[in-house]
Amino acid sequence: MTQPRILVARAVFPETLERLARHFEVESNQSDESWDRAQLIQKLQGKAGVFTTGSERIDAELLAACPQLRICANMAVGYNNFDVEAMTARGVLATNAPDVLTETTADFGFALLMATARRISESEHFLRAGQWKKWSYDMFAGAEVHGSTLGIIGMGRIGQGVAKRGAHGFGMKVVYHNRSRLSPELEAECKARYVGKEELLKTADHVVLVVPYTPASHHTIGAAELALMKPTATLINIARGGIVDDAALAVALKERRIAAAGLDVFEGEPKVHPELLTVPNVVLTPHIASATVPTRRAMADLAADNLIGYLVNGQPLTPLNPSVIGAR
Numbered sequence: 001m002t003q004p005r006i007l008v009a010r011a012v013f014p015e016t017l018e019r020l021a022r023h024f025e026v027e028s029n030q031s032d033e034s035w036d037r038a039q040l041i042q043k044l045q046g047k048a049g050v051f052t053t054g055s056e057r058i059d060a061e062l063l064a065a066c067p068q069l070r071i072c073a074n075m076a077v078g079y080n081n082f083d084v085e086a087m088t089a090r091g092v093l094a095t096n097a098p099d100v101l102t103e104t105t106a107d108f109g110f111a112l113l114m115a116t117a118r119r120i121s122e123s124e125h126f127l128r129a130g131q132w133k134k135w136s137y138d139m140f141a142g143a144e145v146h147g148s149t150l151g152i153i154g155m156g157r158i159g160q161g162v163a164k165r166g167a168h169g170f171g172m173k174v175v176y177h178n179r180s181r182l183s184p185e186l187e188a189e190c191k192a193r194y195v196g197k198e199e200l201l202k203t204a205d206h207v208v209l210v211v212p213y214t215p216a217s218h219h220t221i222g223a224a225e226l227a228l229m230k231p232t233a234t235l236i237n238i239a240r241g242g243i244v245d246d247a248a249l250a251v252a253l254k255e256r257r258i259a260a261a262g263l264d265v266f267e268g269e270p271k272v273h274p275e276l277l278t279v280p281n282v283v284l285t286p287h288i289a290s291a292t293v294p295t296r297r298a299m300a301d302l303a304a305d306n307l308i309g310y311l312v313n314g315q316p317l318t319p320l321n322p323s324v325i326g327a328r
Protein backbone atom coordinates (compact mmCIF):
# COMPACT_ATOMS: atom_id res chain seq x y z
CA MET A 1 0.00 0.00 0.00
CA THR A 2 1.38 3.45 -0.83
CA GLN A 3 1.89 5.76 2.11
CA PRO A 4 0.22 9.18 2.25
CA ARG A 5 2.52 12.03 1.26
CA ILE A 6 3.12 14.88 3.66
CA LEU A 7 5.14 18.09 3.73
CA VAL A 8 7.08 19.34 6.77
CA ALA A 9 7.27 23.03 5.96
CA ARG A 10 10.07 24.07 8.35
CA ALA A 11 13.08 22.39 9.96
CA VAL A 12 12.21 20.15 12.94
CA PHE A 13 13.93 17.63 15.20
CA PRO A 14 15.42 14.77 13.12
CA GLU A 15 13.60 12.34 15.47
CA THR A 16 10.27 13.91 14.47
CA LEU A 17 11.08 13.35 10.80
CA GLU A 18 12.09 9.75 11.55
CA ARG A 19 8.75 9.11 13.30
CA LEU A 20 6.82 10.66 10.44
CA ALA A 21 8.80 8.66 7.89
CA ARG A 22 7.50 5.41 9.46
CA HIS A 23 4.00 6.36 8.31
CA PHE A 24 4.37 8.75 5.42
CA GLU A 25 6.35 9.63 2.36
CA VAL A 26 7.86 12.82 3.77
CA GLU A 27 9.17 15.86 1.94
CA SER A 28 10.81 18.18 4.46
CA ASN A 29 12.48 21.55 4.59
CA GLN A 30 15.31 20.52 6.90
CA SER A 31 17.61 23.20 5.48
CA ASP A 32 14.92 25.71 6.56
CA GLU A 33 14.84 27.54 3.25
CA SER A 34 12.42 30.45 3.11
CA TRP A 35 9.68 29.43 0.71
CA ASP A 36 7.41 32.06 -0.70
CA ARG A 37 3.74 31.28 -1.06
CA ALA A 38 4.02 30.01 -4.64
CA GLN A 39 6.79 27.61 -3.60
CA LEU A 40 4.75 26.40 -0.61
CA ILE A 41 1.76 25.74 -2.89
CA GLN A 42 3.98 23.93 -5.35
CA LYS A 43 5.52 21.77 -2.57
CA LEU A 44 2.02 20.94 -1.30
CA GLN A 45 0.89 19.40 -4.59
CA GLY A 46 -0.14 15.80 -3.99
CA LYS A 47 0.31 16.09 -0.21
CA ALA A 48 -2.39 14.88 2.17
CA GLY A 49 -0.91 16.62 5.20
CA VAL A 50 1.33 19.51 6.17
CA PHE A 51 3.31 20.12 9.36
CA THR A 52 3.37 23.89 9.92
CA THR A 53 5.00 26.06 12.57
CA GLY A 54 2.87 29.16 12.68
CA SER A 55 4.67 31.03 9.91
CA GLU A 56 2.82 29.40 7.00
CA ARG A 57 -0.49 31.03 6.15
CA ILE A 58 -3.19 28.48 5.27
CA ASP A 59 -6.20 30.18 3.69
CA ALA A 60 -8.92 29.69 1.08
CA GLU A 61 -6.64 30.59 -1.83
CA LEU A 62 -3.97 28.07 -0.80
CA LEU A 63 -6.56 25.38 -0.10
CA ALA A 64 -8.14 25.86 -3.53
CA ALA A 65 -4.71 25.31 -5.10
CA CYS A 66 -3.99 22.19 -2.99
CA PRO A 67 -7.10 20.00 -3.33
CA GLN A 68 -5.45 16.86 -1.94
CA LEU A 69 -4.67 18.44 1.42
CA ARG A 70 -6.62 16.85 4.31
CA ILE A 71 -4.87 18.09 7.45
CA CYS A 72 -2.69 21.03 8.56
CA ALA A 73 -0.96 20.35 11.88
CA ASN A 74 0.46 23.44 13.58
CA MET A 75 3.40 23.07 15.94
CA ALA A 76 2.06 26.00 17.98
CA VAL A 77 -0.83 26.62 20.31
CA GLY A 78 -1.75 29.83 18.47
CA TYR A 79 -3.25 29.29 15.03
CA ASN A 80 -3.88 32.74 13.62
CA ASN A 81 -1.96 31.55 10.53
CA PHE A 82 -4.94 29.26 9.81
CA ASP A 83 -8.24 30.38 8.32
CA VAL A 84 -10.13 27.65 10.18
CA GLU A 85 -13.44 28.63 8.58
CA ALA A 86 -11.99 28.18 5.09
CA MET A 87 -10.43 24.88 6.15
CA THR A 88 -13.75 23.62 7.51
CA ALA A 89 -15.53 24.66 4.32
CA ARG A 90 -13.04 22.55 2.33
CA GLY A 91 -13.14 19.60 4.77
CA VAL A 92 -9.51 20.15 5.81
CA LEU A 93 -8.68 19.37 9.43
CA ALA A 94 -6.80 21.96 11.50
CA THR A 95 -4.87 20.96 14.62
CA ASN A 96 -2.76 22.97 17.06
CA ALA A 97 -0.43 22.08 19.96
CA PRO A 98 -2.08 23.15 23.22
CA ASP A 99 -1.26 22.23 26.85
CA VAL A 100 2.27 20.91 26.31
CA LEU A 101 3.71 24.44 26.38
CA THR A 102 1.54 26.01 29.09
CA GLU A 103 3.95 25.95 32.04
CA THR A 104 7.06 26.70 29.96
CA THR A 105 5.38 29.72 28.39
CA ALA A 106 4.11 30.93 31.76
CA ASP A 107 7.70 30.59 33.11
CA PHE A 108 8.92 32.75 30.26
CA GLY A 109 6.18 35.34 30.79
CA PHE A 110 7.35 35.66 34.34
CA ALA A 111 11.02 35.77 33.33
CA LEU A 112 10.26 38.60 30.92
CA LEU A 113 8.29 40.44 33.59
CA MET A 114 11.20 40.13 36.03
CA ALA A 115 13.80 41.14 33.43
CA THR A 116 11.71 44.15 32.43
CA ALA A 117 10.74 45.36 35.90
CA ARG A 118 14.26 44.89 37.27
CA ARG A 119 15.98 46.29 34.15
CA ILE A 120 18.18 43.26 33.64
CA SER A 121 18.93 43.67 29.90
CA GLU A 122 19.50 47.40 30.16
CA SER A 123 21.92 47.04 33.06
CA GLU A 124 23.76 44.15 31.41
CA HIS A 125 24.33 46.22 28.28
CA PHE A 126 25.66 49.03 30.48
CA LEU A 127 28.08 46.66 32.19
CA ARG A 128 29.25 45.00 28.96
CA ALA A 129 29.84 48.42 27.43
CA GLY A 130 32.35 49.16 30.23
CA GLN A 131 30.19 51.96 31.64
CA TRP A 132 30.13 50.64 35.23
CA LYS A 133 32.61 52.87 37.03
CA LYS A 134 31.05 53.03 40.50
CA TRP A 135 28.02 51.87 42.48
CA SER A 136 25.31 54.43 43.09
CA TYR A 137 22.14 54.39 45.18
CA ASP A 138 19.68 54.72 42.27
CA MET A 139 21.54 52.83 39.57
CA PHE A 140 19.01 50.82 37.55
CA ALA A 141 16.41 51.11 40.28
CA GLY A 142 13.39 49.34 38.83
CA ALA A 143 9.86 48.45 39.82
CA GLU A 144 8.90 46.17 42.68
CA VAL A 145 7.60 42.76 41.66
CA HIS A 146 6.70 41.02 44.93
CA GLY A 147 3.55 42.37 46.50
CA SER A 148 2.68 44.50 43.47
CA THR A 149 -0.47 44.27 41.33
CA LEU A 150 -0.33 41.92 38.36
CA GLY A 151 -2.91 42.50 35.63
CA ILE A 152 -3.43 39.69 33.15
CA ILE A 153 -5.36 40.20 29.92
CA GLY A 154 -6.34 36.77 28.55
CA MET A 155 -6.92 34.20 31.27
CA GLY A 156 -6.60 30.92 29.38
CA ARG A 157 -4.24 28.18 30.51
CA ILE A 158 -1.08 30.28 30.09
CA GLY A 159 -2.64 33.33 31.74
CA GLN A 160 -3.63 31.16 34.69
CA GLY A 161 -0.06 29.84 34.89
CA VAL A 162 1.28 33.41 35.06
CA ALA A 163 -1.34 34.30 37.70
CA LYS A 164 -0.35 31.35 39.93
CA ARG A 165 3.33 32.24 39.71
CA GLY A 166 2.54 35.83 40.69
CA ALA A 167 0.05 35.08 43.46
CA HIS A 168 1.71 32.07 45.07
CA GLY A 169 5.38 32.77 44.36
CA PHE A 170 5.55 36.54 44.67
CA GLY A 171 2.56 37.48 46.82
CA MET A 172 1.17 39.64 44.02
CA LYS A 173 -2.42 40.85 43.93
CA VAL A 174 -3.78 39.44 40.68
CA VAL A 175 -6.51 41.05 38.59
CA TYR A 176 -7.53 39.71 35.21
CA HIS A 177 -9.67 40.51 32.22
CA ASN A 178 -10.96 37.90 29.84
CA ARG A 179 -13.80 37.35 27.35
CA SER A 180 -15.48 35.17 29.96
CA ARG A 181 -15.05 34.99 33.71
CA LEU A 182 -13.32 31.97 35.24
CA SER A 183 -15.25 29.64 37.56
CA PRO A 184 -15.05 30.58 41.26
CA GLU A 185 -12.84 27.49 41.79
CA LEU A 186 -10.32 28.59 39.15
CA GLU A 187 -10.39 32.18 40.41
CA ALA A 188 -9.57 30.86 43.89
CA GLU A 189 -6.78 28.63 42.55
CA CYS A 190 -5.22 31.60 40.75
CA LYS A 191 -6.10 34.02 43.58
CA ALA A 192 -7.34 36.27 40.78
CA ARG A 193 -10.08 38.90 40.72
CA TYR A 194 -12.04 39.67 37.55
CA VAL A 195 -12.07 43.36 36.56
CA GLY A 196 -12.92 45.45 33.50
CA LYS A 197 -10.09 46.22 31.07
CA GLU A 198 -10.00 49.89 32.04
CA GLU A 199 -9.73 49.17 35.76
CA LEU A 200 -6.99 46.64 35.08
CA LEU A 201 -4.96 49.10 33.02
CA LYS A 202 -5.35 51.83 35.63
CA THR A 203 -4.44 49.70 38.65
CA ALA A 204 -1.88 47.11 37.52
CA ASP A 205 1.83 47.61 38.12
CA HIS A 206 2.57 44.93 35.55
CA VAL A 207 0.27 44.12 32.64
CA VAL A 208 0.78 40.74 30.96
CA LEU A 209 -0.92 39.99 27.62
CA VAL A 210 -1.82 36.39 26.84
CA VAL A 211 -4.81 36.71 24.48
CA PRO A 212 -5.04 34.83 21.18
CA TYR A 213 -4.78 37.00 18.07
CA THR A 214 -8.08 37.51 16.25
CA PRO A 215 -9.40 40.52 14.33
CA ALA A 216 -11.24 41.45 17.56
CA SER A 217 -8.04 41.42 19.66
CA HIS A 218 -6.04 43.50 17.12
CA HIS A 219 -4.44 46.41 19.00
CA THR A 220 -5.94 45.44 22.35
CA ILE A 221 -3.27 47.85 23.59
CA GLY A 222 -2.92 51.07 21.62
CA ALA A 223 -2.26 54.71 22.48
CA ALA A 224 -5.55 55.09 24.42
CA GLU A 225 -4.89 52.02 26.58
CA LEU A 226 -1.25 52.98 27.18
CA ALA A 227 -2.48 56.37 28.37
CA LEU A 228 -4.54 54.64 31.07
CA MET A 229 -1.55 52.78 32.51
CA LYS A 230 0.51 54.03 35.43
CA PRO A 231 3.71 55.86 34.42
CA THR A 232 5.58 53.34 36.59
CA ALA A 233 3.93 50.30 34.95
CA THR A 234 5.44 47.60 32.74
CA LEU A 235 3.77 45.89 29.78
CA ILE A 236 4.60 42.31 28.80
CA ASN A 237 3.48 40.75 25.50
CA ILE A 238 3.88 36.98 25.18
CA ALA A 239 0.68 36.64 23.12
CA ARG A 240 1.04 37.58 19.44
CA GLY A 241 2.25 40.44 17.35
CA GLY A 242 -0.65 42.75 16.55
CA ILE A 243 -2.16 42.57 20.05
CA VAL A 244 -0.10 45.70 20.79
CA ASP A 245 0.20 48.70 18.51
CA ASP A 246 4.02 48.61 18.46
CA ALA A 247 4.36 52.13 17.01
CA ALA A 248 2.22 53.59 19.81
CA LEU A 249 4.16 51.56 22.38
CA ALA A 250 7.50 52.86 21.09
CA VAL A 251 6.25 56.44 21.56
CA ALA A 252 4.96 55.68 25.08
CA LEU A 253 8.31 54.12 26.04
CA LYS A 254 10.32 56.96 24.55
CA GLU A 255 8.25 59.56 26.36
CA ARG A 256 8.30 57.45 29.55
CA ARG A 257 4.52 57.39 29.67
CA ILE A 258 4.98 53.84 30.93
CA ALA A 259 8.19 52.65 32.57
CA ALA A 260 9.13 49.66 30.43
CA ALA A 261 7.99 46.81 28.22
CA GLY A 262 9.01 43.20 27.62
CA LEU A 263 8.13 41.86 24.18
CA ASP A 264 8.49 38.36 22.79
CA VAL A 265 6.20 38.94 19.80
CA PHE A 266 5.93 41.74 17.25
CA GLU A 267 3.75 43.11 14.49
CA GLY A 268 5.17 41.75 11.23
CA GLU A 269 7.87 39.67 12.96
CA PRO A 270 10.66 38.81 12.43
CA LYS A 271 10.75 42.53 11.59
CA VAL A 272 10.72 44.73 14.70
CA HIS A 273 9.45 48.31 14.70
CA PRO A 274 12.68 50.36 14.29
CA GLU A 275 11.77 52.74 17.12
CA LEU A 276 11.56 49.81 19.55
CA LEU A 277 15.17 49.02 18.74
CA THR A 278 16.28 52.48 19.81
CA VAL A 279 14.60 52.78 23.22
CA PRO A 280 16.49 51.40 26.23
CA ASN A 281 13.48 50.59 28.42
CA VAL A 282 12.32 47.55 26.49
CA VAL A 283 13.42 43.92 26.65
CA LEU A 284 13.14 42.24 23.24
CA THR A 285 13.22 38.49 22.60
CA PRO A 286 12.65 36.64 19.30
CA HIS A 287 9.38 34.72 19.95
CA ILE A 288 10.95 32.13 22.25
CA ALA A 289 8.41 31.81 25.08
CA SER A 290 7.94 28.07 24.52
CA ALA A 291 11.59 27.43 23.66
CA THR A 292 12.95 24.76 25.96
CA VAL A 293 14.13 21.55 24.34
CA PRO A 294 11.61 19.29 26.16
CA THR A 295 8.69 21.60 25.35
CA ARG A 296 9.63 22.11 21.71
CA ARG A 297 9.97 18.31 21.43
CA ALA A 298 6.54 17.84 22.99
CA MET A 299 5.05 20.38 20.56
CA ALA A 300 6.67 18.65 17.56
CA ASP A 301 5.50 15.25 18.85
CA LEU A 302 1.95 16.51 19.22
CA ALA A 303 1.89 17.92 15.68
CA ALA A 304 3.30 14.62 14.38
CA ASP A 305 0.77 12.63 16.45
CA ASN A 306 -2.03 14.68 14.94
CA LEU A 307 -0.83 13.85 11.40
CA ILE A 308 -0.38 10.16 12.20
CA GLY A 309 -3.59 10.02 14.25
CA TYR A 310 -5.69 11.53 11.49
CA LEU A 311 -4.18 10.24 8.27
CA VAL A 312 -3.45 6.73 9.59
CA ASN A 313 -6.18 6.11 12.20
CA GLY A 314 -8.78 8.82 11.57
CA GLN A 315 -8.29 10.08 15.17
CA PRO A 316 -6.40 13.37 15.65
CA LEU A 317 -5.53 14.40 19.21
CA THR A 318 -6.22 18.13 19.23
CA PRO A 319 -8.55 19.05 16.37
CA LEU A 320 -9.72 22.66 16.02
CA ASN A 321 -12.57 21.84 13.64
CA PRO A 322 -13.59 18.27 14.57
CA SER A 323 -16.74 18.52 12.43
CA VAL A 324 -14.64 17.71 9.34
CA ILE A 325 -13.54 14.32 10.70
CA GLY A 326 -15.16 11.62 8.58
CA ALA A 327 -16.94 14.25 6.45
CA ARG A 328 -14.70 13.76 3.41
Ligand code: GLV
Pocket residue numbers: 054075076077078079101290
Ligand atom coordinates in the same frame (compact mmCIF):
# COMPACT_ATOMS: atom_id res chain seq x y z
C1 GLV B 1 3.75 30.14 19.99
O1 GLV B 1 3.69 31.32 19.84
C2 GLV B 1 2.60 29.28 19.96
O2 GLV B 1 1.50 29.73 19.60
O3 GLV B 1 2.76 28.09 20.27
